[in-house]
Amino acid sequence: MNQTPAISVVFTPLDWVWVVLLITAMIACGVIFYRLGKRSESDFFLAGRGLPWWLPATSVYATHTATDTPMWICGTIYKWGMRGIWFPFFAAWTAISAFVSTRIFRRSLAMSQAEWQNLRYSGLGAELLRGWLAGWQTFMNMFVLAWVSAAMGKICTYLFAWPNWIGVIAFTSICAIYVLVAGYWGVIMADFQQGVISFLVITLVSVWGISVAGGPSGIVSRLGEIGESWRLNPFHFDGFWGLDPNLFYTADFITLLIMSTLGGIGMGNFIDWYPEAQRIQSARTVRDASYSIWAGGFVTLIRNSVWAVAILAFFVMYPALDSEAQYEMGWFRLGFEHLPAGMIGVFFAGIIAIHLSTISTHLNLGALYATRDLYHHYINPEASEAKLVKVGRLNTLLLLLGSFLLGLTMQSITSWLIFALWLQAAGIWIPSLLQVIWWRFNSWAYLSSWIANLVMSWLVVWVLPALGVLPELPNWLNFWLLAALVSLVYLPVCFLTEPDDREHLVRYYVQARPLGFWGPVHAEAERRGLLTVKGGVS
Amino acid sequence: MSLFKTEWTPDEADRWTIHDLLACVFGVLAFFLVTVGLAGSILLQPWGFVCLALSVIFTWLTFKVIDPKLRTLSDAFGEKQAGYLEDMERHNRWEGDDAG
Numbered sequence: 001m002n003q004t005p006a007i008s009v010v011f012t013p014l015d016w017v018w019v020v021l022l023i024t025a026m027i028a029c030g031v032i033f034y035r036l037g038k039r040s041e042s043d044f045f046l047a048g049r050g051l052p053w054w055l056p057a058t059s060v061y062a063t064h065t066a067t068d069t070p071m072w073i074c075g076t077i078y079k080w081g082m083r084g085i086w087f088p089f090f091a092a093w094t095a096i097s098a099f100v101s102t103r104i105f106r107r108s109l110a111m112s113q114a115e116w117q118n119l120r121y122s123g124l125g126a127e128l129l130r131g132w133l134a135g136w137q138t139f140m141n142m143f144v145l146a147w148v149s150a151a152m153g154k155i156c157t158y159l160f161a162w163p164n165w166i167g168v169i170a171f172t173s174i175c176a177i178y179v180l181v182a183g184y185w186g187v188i189m190a191d192f193q194q195g196v197i198s199f200l201v202i203t204l205v206s207v208w209g210i211s212v213a214g215g216p217s218g219i220v221s222r223l224g225e226i227g228e229s230w231r232l233n234p235f236h237f238d239g240f241w242g243l244d245p246n247l248f249y250t251a252d253f254i255t256l257l258i259m260s261t262l263g264g265i266g267m268g269n270f271i272d273w274y275p276e277a278q279r280i281q282s283a284r285t286v287r288d289a290s291y292s293i294w295a296g297g298f299v300t301l302i303r304n305s306v307w308a309v310a311i312l313a314f315f316v317m318y319p320a321l322d323s324e325a326q327y328e329m330g331w332f333r334l335g336f337e338h339l340p341a342g343m344i345g346v347f348f349a350g351i352i353a354i355h356l357s358t359i360s361t362h363l364n365l366g367a368l369y370a371t372r373d374l375y376h377h378y379i380n381p382e383a384s385e386a387k388l389v390k391v392g393r394l395n396t397l398l399l400l401l402g403s404f405l406l407g408l409t410m411q412s413i414t415s416w417l418i419f420a421l422w423l424q425a426a427g428i429w430i431p432s433l434l435q436v437i438w439w440r441f442n443s444w445a446y447l448s449s450w451i452a453n454l455v456m457s458w459l460v461v462w463v464l465p466a467l468g469v470l471p472e473l474p475n476w477l478n479f480w481l482l483a484a485l486v487s488l489v490y491l492p493v494c495f496l497t498e499p500d501d502r503e504h505l506v507r508y509y510v511q512a513r514p515l516g517f518w519g520p521v522h523a524e525a526e527r528r529g530l531l532t533v534k535g536g537v538s
Numbered sequence: 539m540s541l542f543k544t545e546w547t548p549d550e551a552d553r554w555t556i557h558d559l560l561a562c563v564f565g566v567l568a569f570f571l572v573t574v575g576l577a578g579s580i581l582l583q584p585w586g587f588v589c590l591a592l593s594v595i596f597t598w599l600t601f602k603v604i605d606p607k608l609r610t611l612s613d614a615f616g617e618k619q620a621g622y623l624e625d626m627e628r629h630n631r632w633e634g635d636d637a638g
Contacts, residue, residue, distance in 0.1 A: 099562055306576070
């Protein structure tokens with residue numbers, strides 16, 4: 001990890017009381033649902049598909065509020081000013097997804113995105129795609145667990161000067177207790193409690209920090225005094241476009257806006273889609289699924305705005321930090337250096353809530369892919385429900401151990417997240433839309449786009465610039481370059497291979513009712529009498 | 539077709555209509571405006587309060603335009619869900635017609 005200077009935080013007995021009380025409540029809240037979690041595979045991974053919208057909505061928010069999130073947002077706002085708020089704006093994909101891809105995915109009833117590939121596509125290509133996505137997602141969830149745990153390690157080093165491994169391992173292990181015992185029931189119920197706690201703590205610390213910096217008018221006037229008023233303007237860009245990776249162009253803003261909004265039409269084009277897919281299927285109706293995704297995204301953006309102003313407050317207090325490792329800890333410093341004694345414990349408990357809500361989701365989600373899509377579908381299709389729950393628990397444990405190994409090797413949080421959240425999705429962004437809206441887009445095309453993107457994203461972003469073959473490009477250009485390069489692979493593959501089986505497509509179409517270019521499939525479904533004249537399901 | 543249509547048949551609700559498009563557009567506007575509006579409001583900027591108020595209006599419009607349709611299609615799909623789930627489990631266990 002980058003070394004962040006430790007500070008001397010004094011925990012009074014009252015602070016420790018807060019920490020112990022809240023950790024106990026979080027674990028109890030999860031463990032209490034032990035009996036529900038062990039009933040079936042559907043209960044262990046989807047809470048029996050019966051949740052009202054506000055439970056998965058809270059989970060959407062809680063999951064995407066991780067210990068690394070304030071570091072990332074702090075990193076972008078401190079560096080770019082208020083225009084940095086467009087980096088985390090990708091959460092806005094839920095605005096369109098709620099009424100498009102969420103509806104289609106909920107109607108497919110797939111337990112995971114990998115299973116959806118098997119319902120949308122047919123034949124060997126679909127099986128390969130399901131296996132690929134299941135394996136990839138099992139690894140990615142371990143990877144997310146690792147970077148979130150790495151962030152917790154960094155915080156504990158900063159606070160207590162503990163060796164990094166203690167923060168990486170200790171709190172994640174606490175979370176594993178209720179995920180192992182109660183599965184998704186434990187995750188969702190603890191997420192509700194943790195979501196409420198984290199929102200209150202984020203608001204409390206941010207308002208406190210803003211107040212310490214002189215209040216809203218104090219921040220505005222101080223920025224003026226030091227010649228940094230541009231930081232208040234979310235639309236202050238360095239020209240329309242350019243090639244300097246250290247500038248923020250209008251082209252960056254437009255790219256982020258297009259990616260984050262229209263991306264909601266697709267499935268699987270954001271790393272966030274995969275946990276959201278689980279929440280969508282755990283909602284009791286299509287309507288509950290739509291509202292859970294919409295509301296979760298909306299609250300996430302509210303959180304971003306509160307944080308952004310708090311980081312401006314931090315900037316006016318500490319305007320000369322030039323190391324990312326220093327300024328990405330800004331929000332934590334606001335709390336630990338300025339809250340009164342007795343409140344530090346509440347803040348730390350809030351951080352633990354933030355940490356556990358993300359960890360629990362990715363432990364259960366990674367285990368879902370390993371269990372439902374790898375074990376149940378490929379290894380033991382006849383497994384009993386009891387056996388599947390046991391395997392789910394074993395996979396949870398394996399993910400936990402794997403994440404510890406990865407988490408101890410990670411470096412800068414901000415750089416990792418911009419790569420993982422944005423650039424690594426660039427090449428599959430368009431294919432992920434096409435698979436939803438175009439009947440002719442087949443499994444081979446989607447599979448090839450994934451493989452091409454994995455190779456090209458590493459080459460374009462890391463390897464070729466390091467070798468001096470390519471200059472380091474700005475983010476917006478990286479995104480569109482990768483989108484174009486990958487299309488050179490999947491478009492020929494699509495047209496050179498057969499469409500998916502028509503019978504299979506009709507079955508999917510009648511159930512999921514996707515939008516877009518499905519004319520031949522619609523006509524076939526209608527010819528077979530599976531649709532009414534007006535297009536409804538008969 | 540009324541933009542705030544309150545009565546839907548299951549057949550109508552299953553089709554993609556202007557209401558879905560409007561819910562998406564209003565939703566994106568609400569998200570965009572709350573992002574800049576809330577930050578601006580906390581900083582006591584007049585434009586912040588205007589954006590925040592507009593965000594509330596677009597949020598209301600989103601649900602006004604889509605909720606009746608969502609209710610109807612949800613209810614209609616809910617009646618078929620058990621059958622679809624049985625099919626899906628057969629497929630996962632490699633028992634379906636095109637299971638692999």
